C-alpha cells in the first residue's frame with residue numbers, strides 16, 4: 467500500500483513538473499525562418515587601462531533562467547551576470563545605446579510587443595512605441611539620436627525609424643514582404659536588414675532614409691539577422707546554406723561570404739565587439755542555447771553563460 471502511494475506521488479510530481487515546463491513559453495524563437503529578428507548594434511565601450519587592447523564594454527542578453535524571459539548584462543568574460551528587467555511578461559532582444567548609458571529592448575508587458583528603453587542599470591523602463599501593433603527588434607543609430615525597429619502597424623512587417631524618445635515614427639520600407647532585423651552602418655548612412663521580397667530571406671542594405679535598397683545575398687536558403695562591423699567593412703549574418711545555421715561574414719558589397727562557425731548545432735544572432743576583434747553569438751551546441759564569443763575569424767569559440775536555461779540574443 468505504502469509502495470503504491472509512493473508510485474502515485476511520484477507520478478503526480480512528475481506530471482506537475484512536466485506541466486510547469488510546458489507552460490513556460492519564451493520569447494518567440496528569433497528564428498531565422500518565420501519571423502526572424504535581428505538588429506543589435508555595436509557599441510563603444512568604457513576603457514579599462516589595465517586590459518589594454520582587450521575589448522571591454524559589457525554584453526546584454528536574454529535569458530529564461532528565472533522562469534520568464536529577462537534582459538541580463540554580463541562582463542565580456544561571462545562574469546557578473548546581472549538581471550536588469552524583472553517583469554512577469556517577456557523582455558527580449560536588447561541593444562546598447564552608443565554611449566552605453568541606455569539599453570533598448572522589446573517587451574510584452576503591455577499586452578502586445580512594444581519597444582522599451584531603460585538606463586543601463588535597469589532603472590526607468592519606458593515604452594517608446596505605444597502602438598497596438600507588433601513593434602520589435604530595436605537598434606540604435608551610431609549618433610544615439612534614432613532607433614530603427616520593425617512594426618506591422620501598416621499591415622505587414624516594415625522597417626521603421628523613430629527619434630530615441632519615441633517621437634516621429636516613420637516607415638522606411640513600404641514593401642508587401644517581410645522587412646525585418648535592421649542594423650545601422652557605423653557612419654549612420656545605411657541600414658542593413660533582412661527582407662523576403664525576392665521570395666526567401668536575403669540580406670539588403672538601403673540608405674538610412676529608406677531609398678536605394680540593394681540585395682547582398684542570393685541563396686535559396688536562409689540569409690538572416692545581419693549585423694554591421696564597427697569598421698564598416700563587414701556584415702555578419704546567419705545562414706543555413708551549409709545544412710544548419712551558421713554565422714557568416716561578408717564584405718559590405720556582398721562578396722566573400724564565409725562560414726565562421728562550422729558546427730552542426732544552431733549558431734546564430736551575431737554582434738561585434740566595439741573593437742571589431744570578437745563576435746558574440748548564440749549556439750545550442752551544448753544542449754541549450756548559450757552565449758558564445760569567438761575571434762572575428764571564427765577561431766576560439768568560448769561558452770560564456772554555461773547555464774541550464776536558454777541564454778540568447780546577445781548584444782555587445
Ligand SMILES: [Ca+2]
Nearest residue numbers: 579597599601
Ligand atoms: Ca506595439
Ligand SMILES: [Ca+2]
Nearest residue numbers: 623641643645
Ligand atoms: Ca514590408
Ligand SMILES: [Ca+2]
Nearest residue numbers: 667685687689
Ligand atoms: Ca536566401
Ligand SMILES: [Ca+2]
Nearest residue numbers: 711729731733
Ligand atoms: Ca551550425
